[in-house]
Amino acid sequence: xxxxxxxxxxxxxxxxxxxxxxxxxxxxxxxxxxxxxxxxxxxxxxxxxxxxxxxxxxxxxxxxxxxxxxxxxxxxxxxxxxxxxxxxxxxxxxxxxxxxxxxxxxxxxxxxxxxxxxxxxxxxxxxxxxxxxxxxxxxxxxxxxxxxxxxxxxxxxxxxxxxxxxxxxxxxxxxxxxxxxxxxxxxxxxxxxxxxxxxxxxxxxxxxxxxxxxxxxxxxxxxxxxxxxxxxxxxxxxxxxxxxxxxxxxxxxxxxxxxxxxxxxxxxxxxxxxxxxxxxxxxxxxxxxxxxxxxxxxxxxxxxxxxxxxxxxxxxxxxxxxxxxxxxxxxxxxxxxxxxxxxxxxxxxxxxx
Amino acid sequence: xxxxxxxxxxxxxxxxxxxxxxxxxxxxxxxxxxxxxxxxxxxxxxxxxxxxxxxxxxxxxxxxxxxxxxxxxxxxxxxxxxxxxxxxxxxxxxxxxxxxxxxxxxxxxxxxxxxxxxxxxxxxxxxxxxxxxxxxxxxxxxxxxxxxxxxxxxxxxxxxxxxxxxxxxxxxxxxxxxxxxxxxxxxxxxxxxxxxxxxxxxxxxxxxxxxxxxxxxxxxxxxxxxxxxxxxxxxxxxxxxxxxxxxxxxxxxxxxxxxxxxxxxxxxxxxxxxxxxxxxxxxxxxxxxxxxxxxxxxxxxxxxxxxxxxxxxxxxxxxxxxxxxxxxxxxxxxxxxxxxxxxxxxxxxxxxxxxxxxxxxxxxxxxxxxxxxxxxxxxxxxxxxxxxxxxxxxxxxxxxxxxxxxxxxxxxxxxxxxxxxxxxxxxxxxxxxxxxxxxxxxxxxxxxxxxxxxxxxxxxxxxxxxxxxxxxxxxxxxxxxxxxxxxxxxxxxxxxxxxxxxxxxxxxxxxxxxxxxxxxxxxxxxxxxxxxxxxxxxxxxxxxxxxxxxxxxxxxxxxxxxxxxxxxxxxx
Numbered sequence: 001x002x003x004x005x006x007x008x009x010x011x012x013x014x015x016x017x018x019x020x021x022x023x024x025x026x027x028x029x030x031x032x033x034x035x036x037x038x039x040x041x042x043x044x045x046x047x048x049x050x051x052x053x054x055x056x057x058x059x060x061x062x063x064x065x066x067x068x069x070x071x072x073x074x075x076x077x078x079x080x081x082x083x084x085x086x087x088x089x090x091x092x093x094x095x096x097x098x099x100x101x102x103x104x105x106x107x108x109x110x111x112x113x114x115x116x117x118x119x120x121x122x123x124x125x126x127x128x129x130x131x132x133x134x135x136x137x138x139x140x141x142x143x144x145x146x147x148x149x150x151x152x153x154x155x156x157x158x159x160x161x162x163x164x165x166x167x168x169x170x171x172x173x174x175x176x177x178x179x180x181x182x183x184x185x186x187x188x189x190x191x192x193x194x195x196x197x198x199x200x201x202x203x204x205x206x207x208x209x210x211x212x213x214x215x216x217x218x219x220x221x222x223x224x225x226x227x228x229x230x231x232x233x234x235x236x237x238x239x240x241x242x243x244x245x246x247x248x249x250x251x252x253x254x255x256x257x258x259x260x261x262x263x264x265x266x267x268x269x270x271x272x273x274x275x276x277x278x279x280x281x282x283x284x285x286x287x288x289x290x291x292x293x294x295x296x297x298x299x300x301x302x303x304x305x306x307x308x309x310x311x312x313x314x315x316x317x318x319x320x321x322x323x324x325x326x327x328x329x330x331x332x333x334x335x336x337x338x339x340x341x342x343x344x345x346x347x348x349x350x351x352x353x
Numbered sequence: 354x355x356x357x358x359x360x361x362x363x364x365x366x367x368x369x370x371x372x373x374x375x376x377x378x379x380x381x382x383x384x385x386x387x388x389x390x391x392x393x394x395x396x397x398x399x400x401x402x403x404x405x406x407x408x409x410x411x412x413x414x415x416x417x418x419x420x421x422x423x424x425x426x427x428x429x430x431x432x433x434x435x436x437x438x439x440x441x442x443x444x445x446x447x448x449x450x451x452x453x454x455x456x457x458x459x460x461x462x463x464x465x466x467x468x469x470x471x472x473x474x475x476x477x478x479x480x481x482x483x484x485x486x487x488x489x490x491x492x493x494x495x496x497x498x499x500x501x502x503x504x505x506x507x508x509x510x511x512x513x514x515x516x517x518x519x520x521x522x523x524x525x526x527x528x529x530x531x532x533x534x535x536x537x538x539x540x541x542x543x544x545x546x547x548x549x550x551x552x553x554x555x556x557x558x559x560x561x562x563x564x565x566x567x568x569x570x571x572x573x574x575x576x577x578x579x580x581x582x583x584x585x586x587x588x589x590x591x592x593x594x595x596x597x598x599x600x601x602x603x604x605x606x607x608x609x610x611x612x613x614x615x616x617x618x619x620x621x622x623x624x625x626x627x628x629x630x631x632x633x634x635x636x637x638x639x640x641x642x643x644x645x646x647x648x649x650x651x652x653x654x655x656x657x658x659x660x661x662x663x664x665x666x667x668x669x670x671x672x673x674x675x676x677x678x679x680x681x682x683x684x685x686x687x688x689x690x691x692x693x694x695x696x697x698x699x700x701x702x703x704x705x706x707x708x709x710x711x712x713x714x715x716x717x718x719x720x721x722x723x724x725x726x727x728x729x730x731x732x733x734x735x736x737x738x739x740x741x742x743x744x745x746x747x748x749x750x751x752x753x754x755x756x757x758x759x760x761x762x763x764x765x766x767x768x769x770x771x772x773x774x775x776x777x778x779x780x781x782x783x784x785x786x787x788x789x790x791x792x793x794x795x796x797x798x799x800x801x802x803x804x805x806x807x808x809x810x811x812x813x814x815x816x817x818x819x820x821x822x823x824x825x826x827x828x829x830x831x832x833x834x835x836x837x838x839x840x841x842x843x844x845x846x847x848x849x850x851x852x853x854x855x856x857x858x859x860x861x862x863x864x865x866x867x868x869x870x871x872x873x874x875x876x877x878x879x880x881x882x883x884x885x886x887x888x889x890x891x892x893x894x895x896x897x898x899x900x901x902x903x904x905x906x907x908x909x910x911x912x913x914x915x916x917x918x919x920x921x922x923x924x925x
Contacts, residue, residue: 010792012688012691012792015688016688016689019689075696076696076699076700078699093457093458096457133878134878134882137882138881138882141881141885143696144636144638145881145885146881147638147696147699148638148834148838148877148881149877149878149881149882151640151831151834151874151877152835152873152874152875152876152877152878152880152881153874153877153878154874155831155870155871155873155874155877156870156871156874156875156877156878157874158870158874159868159869159870159871159874160378160382160871162871163381163382163383163384163461163867163868163871164381164382164458164459164460164461165458165459165460166460276700276703276704276707279700283697283700317717322711322714322715322716322717323711323712323715323717325707325711326707326708326711326712326715329704329705329707329708329711330704330708332700332701332704333689333701333704333705333708336690336693336697336700336701337689337690337692337701340693340697
């Protein structure tokens with residue numbers, strides 16, 4: 001690989017590397033200057049990091065769906081962001097019903113479990129329907145075709161939910177047990193953030209165990225290696241793929257509730273940016289790789305939260321937080337250019353990437 | 354979707370239930386209520402009713418097609434059964450909705466909706482009417498199989514045309530106002546909304562009769578294409594000149610309101626032609642296409658607006674700079690993504706589009722790009738002393754742009770570079786092995802696409818005299834992508850058809866705006882599942898996607914013509 005690189009360094013490579021270097025220099029210079037200015041103290045940085053980790057946990061759970069599906073079908077499930085939106089949007093209404101029943105603060109744990117179950121259930125249902133109706137008939141079609149279908153399905157779902165539940169914002173009520181914060185070694189941690197981080201880690205461990213340890217997980221991995229051989233060994237490929245979508249959907253639905261804890265407003269467009277960022281995280285960690293998705297999501301969450309203040313403040317850019325999405329997308333673009341295999345990625349051949 | 358063979362009754366019920374489910378979804382999404390104000394036949398039949406009955410009709414039809422070779426009685430009964438089961442689902446929705454307040458969750462499940470579903474009657478008679486009409490729908494679907502083919506398709510065509518004409522009432526009336534005594538006749542067919550009953554009947558008989566009389570065989574797209582290539586050059590030129598004259602006369606005929614819609618359509622044709630080169634010809638899925646549109650519009654704004662420029666330029670002076678900026682942006686985007694394919698490319702271009710919008714919105718670049726306030730006071734083009742500032746005058750600017758760009762695109766398609774694009778689209782590795790320089794080829798595609806989109810952006814900026822970052826969002830990219838895919842990837846007439854259908858129709862049916870992306874999304878999926886080559890396919894692309902079916906079709910057609918000649922021979 002290295003030798004071929006040396007052999008064919010072209011003008012385009014020079015241009016790309018120059019752009020990359022320029023951005024790297026800017027980032028280093030900006031960070032150094034910010035730190036030298038001393039505008040923020042240590043506590044602020046830690047606060048930002050915790051916010052980033054909480055966000056990263058949510059991204060990790062969404063990224064799982066992208067990574068699993070990509071691993072098996074070599075296709076980006078563009079509509080996964082809408083799978084993520086459908087569950088929590090529905091659960092926000094369930095929360096209202098639970099308040100009306102008086103259960104919300106009386107049986108907080110039970111109510112929370114109900115909300116989680118509804119969110120995960122709806123997301124799973126949407127994911128399975130999506131696979132059945134939109135993707136299964138297109139297996140084996142030219143690459144562009146399922147991708148366009150996915151984009152279409154994404155818009156269809158987004159605007160269907162807009163039509164069903166309305167275009168307005170739907171508030172997600174706060175539960176008493178999640179109010180407030182606690183101190184951890186002098187650092188203030190909000191309970192919602194702690195729940196998001198712990199919840200994401202636990203869920204990721206469970207889902208990873210499913211993929212690694214169970215029979216279905218082994219079937220999933222074998223299908224991702226070679227569909228035909230797996231089918232010959234007696235694996236029901238259709239069922240395995242449907243299960244993969246279901247697991248991804250359930251993870252996205254659970255992530256949605258954690259997301260609502262952090263940002264308590266649900267609306268039909270809520271899936272787009274988290275979805276795109278979770279995809280970035282999946283690529284960053286190495287797509288097709290479950291621990292990679294977790295790692296990538298945490299790194300992305302941190303960069304997004306700390307990045308604007310760290311990299312851009314020092315350069316004298318006003319209102320740097322406005323550019324946090326731009327940072328996430330720039331990372332995406334550069335990862336795909338310089339290391340499309342991601343941090344922990346399997347080495348994909350060019351044809352697969 | 355091959356479902357295992359099961360009993361026809363089961364299939365009918367299943368399809369009916371799915372149809373009913375779709376009808377319920379459309380009702381809850383709000384389409385039925387929104388369209389119920391628009392009559393197709395005045396006082397009798399609204400678009401809202403079409404929306405909840407059509408799924409049942411179509412699903413019954415598809416069920417019958419699957420079980421098709423059946424004795425007549427069985428076919429009718431299965432049709433009725435499918436229709437009935439669809440009606441039952443809808444009736445269940447009405448029953449639930451009347452007893453439980455669903456509106457807490459589903460905003461559109463209002464009493465108005467249930468009134469429409471029960472045809473304005475009380476609950477029990479209303480439900481009965483609903484069930485009977487749904488069953489009739491199923492019966493109609495079976496009618497399509499029982500009637501002789503020629504008569505059946507003539508009737509279907511007649512019904513479709515009545516629906517279309519009823520919906521396009523306003524446009525038709527505006528166009529025909531100057532037709533002298535004909536205007537009066539046309540006007541007498543329409544009511545305040547939709548057609549009069551008499552008008553509907555006349556149109557139906559006219560179209561059905563005409564179609565039946567002509568032998569029930571319309572010229573299909575394919576015939577048209579082969580025909581046009583066979584035509585003599587003179588006739589082709591005459592047709593072309595005729596089309597140009599009609600295009601030039603459109604704004605005065607259409608009036609201000611419809612000219613505005615036409616401008617939107619033209620703008621999207623312009624952008625569609627550009628994206629068609631990137632996606633249709635070269636096969637590079639670009640989801641950040643709006644970025645180039647934005648760069649064109651913003652360059653125009655920055656150079657000509659007195660708010661930002663010390664010496665504001667005129668439109669024509671700024672145009673070359675805008676075009677160059679777009680080409681450079683196209684190359685800058687193209688360089689890093691050279692090695693990427695398919696999915697990754699789509700995501701990176703999407704990210705690129707978002708980055709451009711974020712930058713335009715940010716306070717950081719406000720002194721140059723105006724931040725979220727955008728740029729105002731953009732110059733309008735001056736054409737030999739007249740400033741083009743009304744929608745009707747700007748139409749000519751769009752027309753000139755579309756004309757030039759379409760000509761370039763058409764010539765490019767058959768040129769050497771066009772063929773290299775298609776080679777890259779089909780198989781990049783093979784293309785490179787055959788000695789194609791994929792770097793230059795891909796960059797050319799990106800740059801050309803960016804250029805066309807940039808031109809659209811400059812005219813857009815001049816049209817509104819202002820640009821806002823919020824109008825440069827992802828949805829514009831999706832609009833353009835949808836129209837080229839639905840029109841037919843890689844096909845230039847397809848772009849025009851796509852733009853007319855996807856951009857023109859929603860503007861004519863105002864109620865549609867709310868459901869635009871829902872319908873686009875569904876159309877993209879359905880299109881990819883059933884007809885991936887689009888409405889007006891490129892001949893080569895159609896061949897690729899349908900090699901086997903096309904061969905079959907030709908074989909069938911051959912057998913048919915042989916049978917026909919045999920039949921005519923025997924009658925003689």
